[in-house]
Amino acid sequence: xxxxxxxxxxxxxxxxxxKKLMGLGLDVHDYGDVGxxxxxxxxxFDLPVKNPKHVATASENIAADxxxxxxxxxxxxxxxxxxxxxxxSIFGHSLAExxxxxxxxxxxxxxxxxxxxxxxxxxxxxxxxxxxELQPYISKLPGFEFIKPCLSAxxxxxxxxxxxxxxxxxxxxxxGIQSFSMSEVDRHGIKDVVEKxxxxxxxxxxxxxxxxxxxxxxxxxxxxSTGTPVPGGLSIREGNYICEExxxxxxxxxxxxxxxxxxxxxxxxNLITVNxxxxxxxxxxxxxxxxxxxxxxxxx
Ligand code: ARG
Ligand code: MN
Ligand code: MN
Ligand code: MN
Numbered sequence: 001x002x003x004x005x006x007x008x009x010x011x012x013x014x015x016x017x018x019k020k021l022m023g024l025g026l027d028v029h030d031y032g033d034v035g036x037x038x039x040x041x042x043x044x045f046d047l048p049v050k051n052p053k054h055v056a057t058a059s060e061n062i063a064a065d066x067x068x069x070x071x072x073x074x075x076x077x078x079x080x081x082x083x084x085x086x087x088x089s090i091f092g093h094s095l096a097e098x099x100x101x102x103x104x105x106x107x108x109x110x111x112x113x114x115x116x117x118x119x120x121x122x123x124x125x126x127x128x129x130x131x132x133e134l135q136p137y138i139s140k141l142p143g144f145e146f147i148k149p150c151l152s153a154x155x156x157x158x159x160x161x162x163x164x165x166x167x168x169x170x171x172x173x174x175x176g177i178q179s180f181s182m183s184e185v186d187r188h189g190i191k192d193v194v195e196k197x198x199x200x201x202x203x204x205x206x207x208x209x210x211x212x213x214x215x216x217x218x219x220x221x222x223x224x225s226t227g228t229p230v231p232g233g234l235s236i237r238e239g240n241y242i243c244e245e246x247x248x249x250x251x252x253x254x255x256x257x258x259x260x261x262x263x264x265x266x267x268x269x270n271l272i273t274v275n276x277x278x279x280x281x282x283x284x285x286x287x288x289x290x291x292x293x294x295x296x297x298x299x300x
Pocket of ligand 4: 083106108110123214258259
């Protein structure tokens, strides 16, 4: 909704993302920015959704790129952009790996339908277009014809929720979506929450995992440069723990990092936010707090 998240990826690149990933001994390829052209007269005639064609075109392009990256046997890191990016990345992931499950780490549930949303912001709706059980309630939007709902309610687990709209809460309960809000993190601790979420999504431990990480899941003190900060979020330790655990499964195939917005806040806010995002990303890709070394390391 607020302009600026399109600069998120460059802020992360300038913050040293590629070098950090290469430092983990990874073979990194930057595929560059995905084309996200805007359209004239981009509004819906009777729904309050903002820029549906823009989001549709971007989603289609993101889906194609994510599909190709995963098909080529690589692990995908998709940098946002606002969280509507997950429509394309999750759909693209499902084209390559139909059985994948989704861990959605966010202050928000992002499962408003165009009709339950009070903001009309599509970053608050991505999951609604992907969840099979919700399709009877989803209005046809221009450009969205290519999306085939690819998730069942049981394939999703939320972690970090603390700002959920009434319609979203109702949907979560009605569909039985597994949700670990900050209350559950407080009550059980992050270790229990991650264990329970993974056991629920995939008791056998065989399915590919999609992590969709909204930077606003972290406490605003750690991620101030974001559009919809909510107090009382995850610590960097909790965020990194989630990522370490998912990475350790060896099945983390695609990671979204959404809602880093360098046009919000001052320079210091930007730096804090970028560093938090980089920390989250590196812990998704083999970085461990106990330390790591590249393959074939020798004592010099
Ligand atoms: N629930 C609110 C809405 O529908 C806020 C969504 C925030 N989502 C995000 N990706 N920052 O507008
Ligand atoms: Mn946004
Ligand atoms: Mn959010
Ligand atoms: Mn989000």
